[in-house]
Amino acid sequence: MRAIITGATGFIGQWLVKELYRIGFDITVIAHNLKNVPDIWKENIDVVKCDIAHYQDLQKHHFRYTNFDFFFHLAWAGTSGTERADFNLQLKNSYAACEAV
Template sequence: MKTLVVGASGATGKLLVEQLLGAGQTVKVIVRSTSNIPDVWESNDNITVIKDDNITNIKVNEMAEHLKDCESVASCLGHNLSLKGIYGKPRQLVTDTVKVLCEAILKNASEMPTKFVLMNTAGNSNRDLNEPVSFGQKIVIGLLRLFLPPHPDNEKAADYLRVKIGQENPFIEWVAVRPDGLIDVEMVTDYSVNASPTRSALFDPGKTSRINVANFMSQLTIHDTIWNRWKGKMPVVYNKILV
């Protein structure tokens, strides 16, 4: 199986690539020419490195070519935690990329549906389930939508899959993975996967190690039983042991 990974140079994206390679998969990555990626990627026959300094400028036809031999797509894209990354352009980095990827998949119209795994956030509700949100959290989320562009970007990206692609698309199946407070840990540990948050992402956040997110995303692409359990859903991942 071959997976195209966007956001592969980020903290979680690199770990996802390593998890896929460790499982014997082949990978394509789209990264900036200035991205800091492991040297071994350039010489590994199981990785194809595509360099593009602005992924949002990639047109549908070009993306369709990148995806022609891929059975799955994973997005670990996010905004850099800097003033430019948060408030500069492109403000809809994740959403715009999700749209182009989906349009490219639809253009290719493969006989088998392509798996699309989106890294999202536990701070984004799954409106399909009418998840309970406290009044206080609704107020804070409303402020985040107004003043923190990455949050509505994450919401719109998941909503594009949830509403526009939906549950019955013959060419795209999707899962939006929602980690809670991200932390760095060297090894995969026990983690739980839940249909909805079991705690408030704002007022009582849990912890999720990036490597556990990467492991779950890789397992989704590799194992059909896990995929079939979560496709069309927005599972929330927590570390079982707080580290």
């Protein structure tokens, strides 16, 4: 089975990656900040650097895996603090979710 995951470096995302890897999934992670990607992922998981605002650029990327069985979209900017109430930022998140799909 193959899965692609955005927001994989967040709390829920890290646990999802860990569990899917444990049960034998081929995983592709879309991450905007590679410093948050554990080193072991870099060896065993396809890690692609891409910000939530630039998902359209993924069309140009050559993925290690194709024909994914599952898509988990967990990426979301401004999940806490004052950004949580920022209407424009949350609207951009909604747009990015549609682009991801």
